[in-house]
Amino acid sequence: MLDLAIRGNLEASVSSDGRDVRFADAEGSTLLNYSGLTVFDAEDRTLAARFALSITGLRLTVDDSDAVYPLTIDPVAQQAYVKASNTDSQDLFGNSVVLSGDTMVIGAVGESSDADVVDGDQADNSAPSAGAAYVFVRNGAIWSQQAYLKAFNSDGAPIPSTSGDLFGFSMSISGDTIVVGAPREDSSASGVGGDPSDNSLQDAGAAYVFVRNGTTWSQQAYLKASNPDSVTYFGSSVSISGDTIVVGSPDEDSNATGVNGDQGNQSAFSAGAAYVFVRSGTTWSQQAYLKASNTDAFDTFGEAVAVDGDTVVVAASFEDSGATGVDGDQRDDSAPSAGAAYVFVRNGTTWSQQAYLKASNTEAGDRLGSAVSVSGETVVVGAWLEASGATGVDGDSSDNSEPQSGAAYVFERSGATWSQQAYLKASNTEGGLGFFQGDNFGADAVVTGDTIVVGAMSEDSNATGIDGNGLDNNAESAGAAYVFRRAGTVWSQLAYLKASNTQASDRFGTAVAIDGDTVIVGAAAEDSGATGVGGDQGNGIGAAQSGAAYVFELGDPAECFLVVGDLPGTTNFYEVNHLFTTQVGPVIEGSYPVLLDDVPEFVLPTGVSTRVAAVGSQGPMRTTLAKPPRWLLDGQFAVQVMMWNPVAFPGLPEQCTAGLFVVVQPDGTVHTEPYGTSVGGLEIWHEIDTNAAGQKVIRFPFSIPGM
Numbered sequence: 001m002l003d004l005a006i007r008g009n010l011e012a013s014v015s016s017d018g019r020d021v022r023f024a025d026a027e028g029s030t031l032l033n034y035s036g037l038t039v040f041d042a043e044d045r046t047l048a049a050r051f052a053l054s055i056t057g058l059r060l061t062v063d064d065s066d067a068v069y070p071l072t073i074d075p076v077a078q079q080a081y082v083k084a085s086n087t088d089s090q091d092l093f094g095n096s097v098v099l100s101g102d103t104m105v106i107g108a109v110g111e112s113s114d115a116d117v118v119d120g121d122q123a124d125n126s127a128p129s130a131g132a133a134y135v136f137v138r139n140g141a142i143w144s145q146q147a148y149l150k151a152f153n154s155d156g157a158p159i160p161s162t163s164g165d166l167f168g169f170s171m172s173i174s175g176d177t178i179v180v181g182a183p184r185e186d187s188s189a190s191g192v193g194g195d196p197s198d199n200s201l202q203d204a205g206a207a208y209v210f211v212r213n214g215t216t217w218s219q220q221a222y223l224k225a226s227n228p229d230s231v232t233y234f235g236s237s238v239s240i241s242g243d244t245i246v247v248g249s250p251d252e253d254s255n256a257t258g259v260n261g262d263q264g265n266q267s268a269f270s271a272g273a274a275y276v277f278v279r280s281g282t283t284w285s286q287q288a289y290l291k292a293s294n295t296d297a298f299d300t301f302g303e304a305v306a307v308d309g310d311t312v313v314v315a316a317s318f319e320d321s322g323a324t325g326v327d328g329d330q331r332d333d334s335a336p337s338a339g340a341a342y343v344f345v346r347n348g349t350t351w352s353q354q355a356y357l358k359a360s361n362t363e364a365g366d367r368l369g370s371a372v373s374v375s376g377e378t379v380v381v382g383a384w385l386e387a388s389g390a391t392g393v394d395g396d397s398s399d400n401s402e403p404q405s406g407a408a409y410v411f412e413r414s415g416a417t418w419s420q421q422a423y424l425k426a427s428n429t430e431g432g433l434g435f436f437q438g439d440n441f442g443a444d445a446v447v448t449g450d451t452i453v454v455g456a457m458s459e460d461s462n463a464t465g466i467d468g469n470g471l472d473n474n475a476e477s478a479g480a481a482y483v484f485r486r487a488g489t490v491w492s493q494l495a496y497l498k499a500s501n502t503q504a505s506d507r508f509g510t511a512v513a514i515d516g517d518t519v520i521v522g523a524a525a526e527d528s529g530a531t532g533v534g535g536d537q538g539n540g541i542g543a544a545q546s547g548a549a550y551v552f553e554l555g556d557p558a559e560c561f562l563v564v565g566d567l568p569g570t571t572n573f574y575e576v577n578h579l580f581t582t583q584v585g586p587v588i589e590g591s592y593p594v595l596l597d598d599v600p601e602f603v604l605p606t607g608v609s610t611r612v613a614a615v616g617s618q619g620p621m622r623t624t625l626a627k628p629p630r631w632l633l634d635g636q637f638a639v640q641v642m643m644w645n646p647v648a649f650p651g652l653p654e655q656c657t658a659g660l661f662v663v664v665q666p667d668g669t670v671h672t673e674p675y676g677t678s679v680g681g682l683e684i685w686h687e688i689d690t691n692a693a694g695q696k697v698i699r700f701p702f703s704i705p706g707m
Contacts, residue, residue: 012058018050020465020500021058024534079518080143080551081500081537083530084108084134086122093134093547094522099513100173102138103146104520106549107131107168107180107511115150118210118217122148127156129164133171133180135217136533143533143551147217151182151208153196167208170248172240176212177220179245181205181235189224192277192284196222205234207247209284221284223277225249227263234275237305239312243279246290246312248272248302256291259344259351263289272301274314276351288351292316292342294330301342306374310346311354313379315339315369323358326411326418330356339368341381343418355418359383359409361397368409371455373446377413378421380452382406382442390425393484393491397423402431404438408445408454410491422491426456426482428470436477444512450486451494451554453519455479455509463498466552470496479508481521483554499523499550501537508550517554523547 013022039049039062048063082104084093088111096107111132112125122132131154135147156164163184170181185206186199196206209221223245225234229252237248254261255268263273276288290312292301301316322334330340343355357379359368363386371382386407387400397407410422431438441456461468462475470480483495497519499508503526511522528535529542 012053014051014053014058018052021051079141079553080533081530081535082106082136082143082533082549082551083528083535084111084132084546085145085148085531086111086113087529087531087543087546088112088125089543089546091132091543091546092524094526094549095510095524095547096168096171097511097513097520097522097549098171098173098178099515099518099520100175101515103173104136104138104143104513104549104551105149105171105173105178105180106134106136106520106522107171108134108547109166109169110545111168112156112164113150114154114156115148116154117150117152117219119148120150127154127164129166130154130156131165131167131169131182133168133178135178137215141553145532146215149178149180149208149210149217151180151185151206152219152222153185153187155186155199163203165206170236170238172238172245174240174242177240178210178217179223179238179240179247180208180210181238181247182208183233183236185235187224188228189222190226190228191224191286193222194224201228201230203231203233204228205232205236205249207235207238207245209245211282220282223247223275223284225252225273225275226286226289227252227254229253229266237302239305239307241307241309244287244307245277245279245284246305246307246314247275247277248305248314249275250300250303250316252302254291255295256289257293257295258291258353260289261291268295268297270298270300271295272299272303272316274302274305274312276307276312278349287349290314290342290344290351292319292340293353293356294319294321296320296333304369304372306372306379308374308376311374312344312346312351313341313372313374313381314344315341315372315381317367317369317383319369321358322362323356324360324362325358325420327356328358335362335364337365337367338362339366339370339383341369341372341379343379345416354416355411355413357381357409357411357418359386359407360420360423361386361388363387363400366407370443371408371445373452375447375449378447379411379413379418380424380445380447380454381409381411382445382454383409384440384443385438386442387431387438388425389429389431390423391427391429392425392493394423395425402429402438403433404436404440404458405429405431406439406441406443406456408442408452410447410452412489421489422484424452424454424482424484424491426454426459426470426480427493427496428459428461430460430473432458439480441482444510446512446514448514448516451514452484452486452491453512453514453521454482454484455512455521456482457507457509459509461498462502463496464500464502465498467496468498475502475504477505477507478502479506479510479523481509481512481519483519494554495552497521497550497552499526499548501526501528503527506548519552519554521550521552523550 039047052059090110091108092110093108098105109131112128114124114127115121133149136143137146151167165182165185167182183205184203187196188198188201207223211220232249232252234249250272251270252273253266256262274290278287299316299319304315306313317339318337319340320333320336322332323329341357345354366383366386368383370384384406385404387403388397389399389401408424412421426441436458439456440458444455457479458477459480460473460476461470481497485494506523507525508523510524513520524547525545526548527541530536
């Protein structure tokens with residue numbers, strides 16, 4: 001039992017199952033949610049646990065009958081549940097989500113108002129599927145809506161046979177600039193700032209640039225293709241980095257190849273193109289017209305685009321070559337719809353193709369390029385119909401036993417050379433034979449720094465919150481998202497995200513975004529009738545397919561210390577295979593680690609105990625590894641972390657020797673988090689006499705890159 005005090009003016013309420021806690025202010029506005037309480041013991045057995053209100057605040061009760069200590073207590077904060085300010089059925093709010101710092105933008109392609117530009121009349125539903133975008137800003141941990149964005153030439157779908165402009169189908173944000181795609185906009189304008197009123201080119205598409213001055217948003221530019229044509233869907237994908245925007249037009253028809261080729265030869269139907277625009281001051285102009293190096297009809301080059309600095313990545317998920325890896329044979333059209341991605345780089349104002357990316361396990365129909373993202377030297381490419389039954393990272397990619405389960409591929413650049421670094425799969429991979437019957441892992445994917453988020457909008461588990469039971473498939477197409485993190489060159493799954501109000505067919509994971517430690521996940525078909533931030537998630541089907549977005553906070557790395565003191569003999573710190581290994585002598589036969597007063601102790605056969613090691617930090621933490629950490633929480637949320645491995649005793653936990661953990665073994669060996677680099681062999685890194693006078697404690701700082 002653990003009592004937790006609640007500070008300030010917050011009021012807590014606990015869900016009926018005791019697994020979720022909602023914190024609200026005096027006005028009843030939700031400021032924070034804890035969801036998905038999970039507790040497990042040292043053998044990874046889940047224990048019954050629940051929150052309850054107490055006199056002092058909250059009480060956490062755990063049934064530890066027959067549990068093997070230490071226990072892991074794992075509540076995870078969902079920061080916000082976000083809905084449109086004008087929630088309505090079929091709006092598909094959350095079909096696209098983007099994030100930059102404390103600003104997020106959420107698209108709703110089915111929104112139907114006829115409002116113009118910024119903060120118009122949201123209630124005028126006379127333009128079906130015109131689409132909208134909603135800007136939210138964060139103050140501390142509190143999100144609020146700042147703006148409601150519409151195209152200045154909003155157009156709906158007056159008859160059933162046509163569709164509205166779908167403003168908000170794609171979006172991107174960089175600082176105070178937002179770009180929004182509307183792939184079914186109909187004007188015949190070309191270039192920048194043309195006449196939007198001539199709707200003679202159905203589904204030509206457009207993109208709109210908005211800028212913020214203080215807290216006020218306004219439209220800065222109206223972008224069109226330099227060679228507009230009907231049904232080319234310019235704006236299906238957009239991306240911005242600083243003063244550079246790239247816009248995809250996946251059904252553009254020219255047979256040009258490379259950069260700035262002949263736009264007028266319309267002989268390669270739906271080959272696709274991408275357009276690069278740059279800003280000087282407040283003026284935008286087109287800088288480049290990008291085509292695949294192996295342009296072919298129906299490749300849909302431009303289906304997904306990404307830009308970071310001077311690097312652009314363009315996907316063509318219907319590309320047909322059977323090549324594998326990087327820069328293979330582009331003309332081997334033996335794998336229809338296998339998909340590909342193309343990397344372009346800028347030198348000054350000149351663009352050129354740098355790489356041609358294919359999956360390491362190219363197969364027909366995998367659709368590599370369903371999503372792309374670039375951050376620095378790292379690219380992630382989704383393949384939402386890939387079929388292997390592998391799970392986790394770098395599994396067996398040749399086992400095509402789970403059709404349409406999906407995958408994501410991580411590529412890394414060294415100099416000008418690209419190579420595949422990782423092959424990512426869900427931890428609960430599942431396929432299916434019908435369309436949308438597989439999990440569609442990779443339908444969206446985004447990378448920033450060393451963190452990747454992948455959406456799987458057709459995943460079926462009925463879990464809620466973080467790291468729930470992903471194997472209970474009772475909520476078809478509820479959807480999920482997966483967070484991966486890199487340490488050095490090694491990727492591992494950090495978290496499995498689900499909605500706090502999981503329901504079948506919500507499509508959680510339709511869109512994902514990350515910046516820093518904040519993750520946004522869109523669920524375009526979520527059904528509640530709530531509005532704004534922190535509304536009633538349990539409102540059933542109050543507004544079918546109105547959509548929602550969910551904000552998760554991963555948290556900043558915590559600075560911790562390995563504390564070693566009062567050990568027998570001399571302690572040598574060795575560096576072996578990226579692990580710091582502490583060997584303590586003499587070895588004491590029959591001894592074992594236990595917890596006394598929340599501190600790891602080394603118990604001798606005589607019953608005498610000696611403090612060995614502990615890791616301390618203020619604030620909650622999570623592991624980056626598959627194995628759970630062993631946490632203990634006191635009333636101040638100070639964390640004592642220990643991982644143990646008494647391998648000499650049958651039935652006790654299997655060995656775990658890395659990560660956030662301090663691992664104490666019966667022979668006196670202590671393993672700590674992988675940190676630093678190894679030059680091979682066994683080298684003494686530091687040596688201390690743990691019994692020397694006045695040398696009771698030594699501290700080694702390291703960071704915890706978890707949640």
